[in-house]
Amino acid sequence: MSETAVPSRRRQKEARPQQLLDAALTLFVEKGFAATRAEEVAQRAGVSKGTLYLYYPSKEELLKAVIREHLGSRIAAGAAEADKHRGSAAELLREVFSRWWLEVFDSATSGVFKLIITEVRNFPDLAEFYAREVVVPGEQLIARIVQRGIDSGEFDAMDVSAVVHSLLLPMVMVCVHKHSLGACAVHHEDFDPRAFIRWHIDLVIRGLVSQRGGARQPERRAVRVR
Amino acid sequence: MSETAVPSRRRQKEARPQQLLDAALTLFVEKGFAATRAEEVAQRAGVSKGTLYLYYPSKEELLKAVIREHLGSRIAAGAAEADKHRGSAAELLREVFSRWWLEVFDSATSGVFKLIITEVRNFPDLAEFYAREVVVPGEQLIARIVQRGIDSGEFDAMDVSAVVHSLLLPMVMVCVHKHSLGACAVHHEDFDPRAFIRWHIDLVIRGLVSQRGGARQPERRAVRVR
Amino acid sequence: MSETAVPSRRRQKEARPQQLLDAALTLFVEKGFAATRAEEVAQRAGVSKGTLYLYYPSKEELLKAVIREHLGSRIAAGAAEADKHRGSAAELLREVFSRWWLEVFDSATSGVFKLIITEVRNFPDLAEFYAREVVVPGEQLIARIVQRGIDSGEFDAMDVSAVVHSLLLPMVMVCVHKHSLGACAVHHEDFDPRAFIRWHIDLVIRGLVSQRGGARQPERRAVRVR
Amino acid sequence: MSETAVPSRRRQKEARPQQLLDAALTLFVEKGFAATRAEEVAQRAGVSKGTLYLYYPSKEELLKAVIREHLGSRIAAGAAEADKHRGSAAELLREVFSRWWLEVFDSATSGVFKLIITEVRNFPDLAEFYAREVVVPGEQLIARIVQRGIDSGEFDAMDVSAVVHSLLLPMVMVCVHKHSLGACAVHHEDFDPRAFIRWHIDLVIRGLVSQRGGARQPERRAVRVR
DNA sequence: AATGAATGAGGGTTCATTCAT
DNA sequence: AATGAATGAACCCTCATTCAT
Numbered sequence: 001m002s003e004t005a006v007p008s009r010r011r012q013k014e015a016r017p018q019q020l021l022d023a024a025l026t027l028f029v030e031k032g033f034a035a036t037r038a039e040e041v042a043q044r045a046g047v048s049k050g051t052l053y054l055y056y057p058s059k060e061e062l063l064k065a066v067i068r069e070h071l072g073s074r075i076a077a078g079a080a081e082a083d084k085h086r087g088s089a090a091e092l093l094r095e096v097f098s099r100w101w102l103e104v105f106d107s108a109t110s111g112v113f114k115l116i117i118t119e120v121r122n123f124p125d126l127a128e129f130y131a132r133e134v135v136v137p138g139e140q141l142i143a144r145i146v147q148r149g150i151d152s153g154e155f156d157a158m159d160v161s162a163v164v165h166s167l168l169l170p171m172v173m174v175c176v177h178k179h180s181l182g183a184c185a186v187h188h189e190d191f192d193p194r195a196f197i198r199w200h201i202d203l204v205i206r207g208l209v210s211q212r213g214g215a216r217q218p219e220r221r222a223v224r225v226r
Numbered sequence: 227m228s229e230t231a232v233p234s235r236r237r238q239k240e241a242r243p244q245q246l247l248d249a250a251l252t253l254f255v256e257k258g259f260a261a262t263r264a265e266e267v268a269q270r271a272g273v274s275k276g277t278l279y280l281y282y283p284s285k286e287e288l289l290k291a292v293i294r295e296h297l298g299s300r301i302a303a304g305a306a307e308a309d310k311h312r313g314s315a316a317e318l319l320r321e322v323f324s325r326w327w328l329e330v331f332d333s334a335t336s337g338v339f340k341l342i343i344t345e346v347r348n349f350p351d352l353a354e355f356y357a358r359e360v361v362v363p364g365e366q367l368i369a370r371i372v373q374r375g376i377d378s379g380e381f382d383a384m385d386v387s388a389v390v391h392s393l394l395l396p397m398v399m400v401c402v403h404k405h406s407l408g409a410c411a412v413h414h415e416d417f418d419p420r421a422f423i424r425w426h427i428d429l430v431i432r433g434l435v436s437q438r439g440g441a442r443q444p445e446r447r448a449v450r451v452r
Numbered sequence: 453m454s455e456t457a458v459p460s461r462r463r464q465k466e467a468r469p470q471q472l473l474d475a476a477l478t479l480f481v482e483k484g485f486a487a488t489r490a491e492e493v494a495q496r497a498g499v500s501k502g503t504l505y506l507y508y509p510s511k512e513e514l515l516k517a518v519i520r521e522h523l524g525s526r527i528a529a530g531a532a533e534a535d536k537h538r539g540s541a542a543e544l545l546r547e548v549f550s551r552w553w554l555e556v557f558d559s560a561t562s563g564v565f566k567l568i569i570t571e572v573r574n575f576p577d578l579a580e581f582y583a584r585e586v587v588v589p590g591e592q593l594i595a596r597i598v599q600r601g602i603d604s605g606e607f608d609a610m611d612v613s614a615v616v617h618s619l620l621l622p623m624v625m626v627c628v629h630k631h632s633l634g635a636c637a638v639h640h641e642d643f644d645p646r647a648f649i650r651w652h653i654d655l656v657i658r659g660l661v662s663q664r665g666g667a668r669q670p671e672r673r674a675v676r677v678r
Numbered sequence: 679m680s681e682t683a684v685p686s687r688r689r690q691k692e693a694r695p696q697q698l699l700d701a702a703l704t705l706f707v708e709k710g711f712a713a714t715r716a717e718e719v720a721q722r723a724g725v726s727k728g729t730l731y732l733y734y735p736s737k738e739e740l741l742k743a744v745i746r747e748h749l750g751s752r753i754a755a756g757a758a759e760a761d762k763h764r765g766s767a768a769e770l771l772r773e774v775f776s777r778w779w780l781e782v783f784d785s786a787t788s789g790v791f792k793l794i795i796t797e798v799r800n801f802p803d804l805a806e807f808y809a810r811e812v813v814v815p816g817e818q819l820i821a822r823i824v825q826r827g828i829d830s831g832e833f834d835a836m837d838v839s840a841v842v843h844s845l846l847l848p849m850v851m852v853c854v855h856k857h858s859l860g861a862c863a864v865h866h867e868d869f870d871p872r873a874f875i876r877w878h879i880d881l882v883i884r885g886l887v888s889q890r891g892g893a894r895q896p897e898r899r900a901v902r903v904r
Numbered sequence: 905a906a907t908g909a910a911t912g913a914g915g916g917t918t919c920a921t922t923c924a925t
Numbered sequence: 926a927a928t929g930a931a932t933g934a935a936c937c938c939t940c941a942t943t944c945a946t
Contacts, residue, residue: 030347034260038941048907059941117406118344121256127410136413161416162425166396173395180343184353187362190387199388207432235925235930264916274932279917482799486712490920500928511920569858570796573708579862588865613868614877618848625847632795636805639814642839651840658885687909687946716937726911731938
């Protein structure tokens with residue numbers, strides 16, 4: 001595919017699993033797991049039905065491989081970036097957080113969020129995997145950043161977990177949207193997902209930053225402890 | 227169910243569509259359309275497989291009926307509430323907008339958002355219906371409120387459409403979450419969706435309100451006690 | 453249906469079986485027994501599905517009733533006519549035989565031949581009934597007439613059974629045709645079934661009548677005795 | 679089937695369509711299209727239910743393939759034979775026409791006539807196909823032969839189309855009979871279909887040949903012009 | 905390793921028949 | 926007697942998976 005017009009047999013063989021995973025992700029995200037035929041996946045990967053089963057023992061295992069592939073390292077990579085970063089909490093969110101989500105949005109990984117949402121109820125393992133590998137570390141990462149901002153006086157004191165969700169849920173939703181309504185030929189108005197990602201982070205930061213300028217706002221609530 | 231131990235044939239016939247719609251919604255949302263067997267829906271509704279087809283000509287029509295039922299009037303009802311409301315834009319968001327979403331979240335309608343997301347690619351009519359009946363009017367309703375807040379000086383001038391999405395996407399995501407990861411037996415941390423709905427609205431409003439640090443914003447509320 | 457706008461309940465009840473038989477014949481002939489739904493028959497007879505089962509215990513019994521009704525007495529009636537007739541064998545064929553088939557062709561009975569052909573293999577009783585009540589007496593009746601013509605010198609001596617089939621098979625085929633290709637909207641050329649019935653009888657008689665009194669026709673074969 | 683006890687996969691694949699067509703023809707003719715289960719056809723062809731659908735996309739397409747197979751070339755073959763023939767019109771009918779029908783009668787094609795009759799009302803395409811490919815060219819072929827016999831003085835002048843039907847309808851009927859009553863275990867009397875085919879042609883020729891050479895036969899009617 | 909023909913369990917849908925009203 | 930709601934066996938067709946080549 002890259003330089004050699006005819007990739008060597010060895011090369012092809014090594015590329016198979018990736019081709020199958022890519023094809024599977026695309027189709028599972030588009031149509032859902034149950035509505036995707038194994039043969040379709042094989043065809044899109046350019047192999048025959050039988051070949052798929054040489055690499056994955058069942059459609060379900062293929063699904064799990066797809067999800068493992070995309071969510072395994074993303075979080076760790078984001079965490080590493082965040083640790084390297086020098087700057088305020090707001091800057092960290094604006095730089096690293098937004099870049100991470102923009103990359104995810106632009107990549108095939110964005111679809112995995114839709115896939116998870118669609119399929120967790122049918123495959124309980126997925127829930128466990130996703131919670132452990134993605135949700136918990138991801139939320140903790142953001143929570144730490146926010147907490148740091150509060151501790152430094154950059155942000156007002158507030159419910160850290162709630163802030164985390166205010167930041168994360170729209171990001172996930174934008175990714176999901178890309179593969180559902182956003183992929184349909186309907187009036188999209190003027191919604192620009194990439195611009196929104198940055199915008200939303202800014203808006204949340206506006207809500208976070210200390211709004212003194214004088215006396216502490218009395219009507220501002222104490223940290224809410226749920 | 228009420229007084230009569232054995233409801234009359236006539237009564238049962240009248241109740242069937244609703245029973246079937248309820249069963250179908252639950253199962254379609256839980257497992258997805260393709261993975262739900264028609265017979266399961268019938269069973270859950272307490273009838274036999276054949277009976278389902280007396281009321282809906284196909285599984286697909288049942289899906290469409292489910293969606294039509296739940297999204298048909300909700301928007302209009304929300305709009306009517308909003309029109310009745312007297313108060314600032316922020317109050318309107320805090321009162322009407324939050325109540326509307328809390329009700330949706332607590333009702334079966336919340337599942338419809340997951341259903342739409344899951345199935346829209348497989349049933350293009352759905353996209354058209356959802357965009358026309360829900361997305362467009364819903365976004366316009368919120369946009370008008372935000373615009374009014376800007377016009378009155380209550381909010382700073384900003385991209386209205388972006389604000390709308392910052393408000394709406396997390397609401398939708400919370401509903402979707404309820405029926406995906408949220409329904410699985412996994413570590414939920416301390417995420418309280420209902421509290422989040424109100425919290426997020428507050429946070430966005432904090433980001434919206436004019437922050438010139440001069441005149442007190444009159445619309446800024448006293449401590450809210452949930 | 454006749455004079456009274458609203459037939460009495462009693463009248464309706466008495467007419468039901470006939471209405472059902474008529475509807476059944478029409479539909480069974482048109483679409484075949486297996487492809488006709490019991491409810492269609494009921495609808496066409498103007499009653500509900502349940503009512504059909506008050507009069508006939510099953511679809512199959514309805515089929516048998518339909519056939520019994522139409523073939524029971526026709527043969528006997530034809531035989532009586534033939535017995536009354538005074539005249540030559542050729543005249544008998546031209547008058548009585550042709551009239552009988554023209555009447556059958558114009559009546560709903562014509563469809564029964566198609567029905568028998570279509571369904572005998574699925575309902576062995578039918579074969580027995582049809583052979584006993586229709587085929588055997590019908591062929592014997594014609595055979596006797598032909599034999600009489602031979603005995604009287606009006607016809608040349610020849611295989612009586614073969615003559616009988618030369619006379620009967622086209623008659624049956626015309627009836628069958630009426631309800632198969634003949635009922636379809638396709639190029640019918642100029643085939644006039646009623647004219648053909650009379651024509652064919654004439655042609656066969658031409659072949660039967662003694663052709664002595666001149667040169668022997670060389671292409672005429674000796675009477676073949678099987 | 680030939681030498682190899684186990685035919686190769688490739689060989690089997692090539693043989694499948696014919697096996698399926700044969701099985702389908704037999705069963706469709708015997709029981710009718712609607713009353714034949716797809717699985718029965720598969721079983722009779724020695725394959726599983728699913729395999730049938732690898733070769734034909736639906737039961738209906740299988741039906742159409744069956745009919746196309748059997749009626750596609752038969753007429754053309756008959757026409758070619760007729761064109762080659764040297765001899766009188768009567769000889770042509772006795773030789774070529776009778777041989778053609780005897781072959782058809784003895785082959786599986788005979789069943790197709792029953793099938794057409796039975797199914798033509800349910801599948802309008804069939805009517806069009808059958809009229810265009812079989813009825814029209816078949817009748818024209820016979821009509822030309824009869825016309826030639828009249829032109830040469832071999833036959834008396836008469837309605838050519840009527841003669842054609844007098845020749846053809848009984849042939850078709852004999853084929854149909856073979857697969858309906860004729861296939862049932864009932865008193866068949868002494869009806870020999872093959873003998874009848876030849877006999878009937880002779881009888882019609884007797885009716886056609888110029889019967890001058892002596893007194894006008896009084897029972898001969900003037901040519902009827904419809 | 906790769907193929908694709910074959911399988912057969914499974915699921916959507918129909919429809920003969922029953923039975924409460 | 927008449928209705929038509931309900932049932933569930935049966936049938937068409939699909940598709941995950943296997944396995945001979």
